[in-house]
Amino acid sequence: MLVLSRKAGERILIGDEITVTVVRIGPNSVRIGIEAPRDMNIVREELCVGRSTPDEAKSSEASLPL
Numbered sequence: 793m794l795v796l797s798r799k800a801g802e803r804i805l806i807g808d809e810i811t812v813t814v815v816r817i818g819p820n821s822v823r824i825g826i827e828a829p830r831d832m833n834i835v836r837e838e839l840c841v842g843r844s845t846p847d848e849a850k851s852s853e854a855s856l857p858l
Contacts, residue, residue: 796804804812809829816823826834 798804798814800814800817802814806812810832811827813825813827814822815825828834
């Protein structure tokens with residue numbers, strides 16, 4: 793994972809078509825703006841149905857019967 797530091801108003805460019813802008817930095821959250829092609833699906837992780845985090849995947853693998 794690439795980790796970058798940005799200040800409010802600064803941007804990160806991903807390829808030629810995606811721009812991530814730090815809109816506001818609060819005490820407990822960061823507001824970001826994303827400019828991307830309309831056909832690109834952008835969803836918050838907690839809203840993804842059927843998608844698990846790496847920790848959830850490990851715990852579900854451990855509970856599978858042999």
